[in-house]
Amino acid sequence: MKNKSVEQIMAELRVPFKDSELEYRVGATNRDKTMGLALAYVEARAIQNRLDNVIGVNNWRMSYKEIDGGFICTLSLRIEGEWISKEDGAQITEFESIKGGISSAFKRVASSGWGLGRYLYDLKNNWFPIEKKGNGYYFKVKPIISGNERIVPEEKPEIKPVSVRTAVNPLKPSKNSYKPFRLTFGKYKGLALEELYVKDRGYFMWLVKNGKSTDVVKACREFVERFA
Known part of the structure; x- marks a missing residue:
């Protein structure tokens, strides 16, 4: 793979993800529990694909360290011949506790350390219809975002x-x-x-x-x- 500058690598890593690569969870709900805020996040697989495409499969690696109640993920990228490492952690999750904790730690360090999907924290969240399933709430239709703008016509x-x-x-x-x-x-x-x-x-x-x-x-x- 052709050598890239630090600036070029960081710019390519931080390109917004496609809507098809995003998932959503329900944030706040209204009083009637009929509408919920759509909080977007990117799946670990999409982040891995981005790293493969931007710097190559042989130029990034990750390792994990178990801590009390969670995991620390170290994500290292080889840039201009030098390995640079970033760390972040997450607690174990209620669903698939170990796998979920590892995945969350990886996604966090990819965002906080390398900027992948960090823009999602700055998005203006939209309200969408929800329904209750089991112990949680889910969207009736998959929400869609468009860059950093809300999908509302200007003539609002x-x-x-x-x-x-x-x-x-x-x-x-x-x-x-x-x-x-x-x-x-x-x-x-x-x-x-x-x-x-x-x-x-x-x-x-x-x-x-x-x-x-x-x-x-x-x-x-x-x-x-x-x-x-």
Whole structure:
């Protein structure tokens, strides 16, 4: 593989991942447990593929050290003939505790030490419909992000956005909790607004501006103000 400078290697390692390489977990939820914040993360395999492609399979290696309740991962890259090592750790996980802890430690050092997927921490999180399965919540549809921008048309009505910092309690104080609203007309008849927001964002925003039913427009605006 052709020799690359440190700057070139770091730039290539930090290129955003494709949507297909990302996974999502549910962060904060609304009071009704119908919507959740989508927190994106990159899988270990995608990171490994990136390292192979950028510096070559013979120019990176990793090792692990077990600590009390978790693991420390050392990720070393050979750059300009010199091995450079970074370390980070993670606790064991509830699911597949040992394997999960090792994988988490690897992903953490890849991000904190070498910048792979670090941009994901700066993304503005979106709300998506969720459902309960077992002891946790899962998204009804796979969320999608686009670079560092939210997938919301620029013609979004002028309303105060919900701050990510207050996402633990995303709804504004109200005596009545949010009640899902379903369309009673058109090609999306019977679809809830949160489902329409994910399925056809353009049509949703068209309803906000051009809807003939005051009830629909009011419901759309309330949804956007609370969750978008």
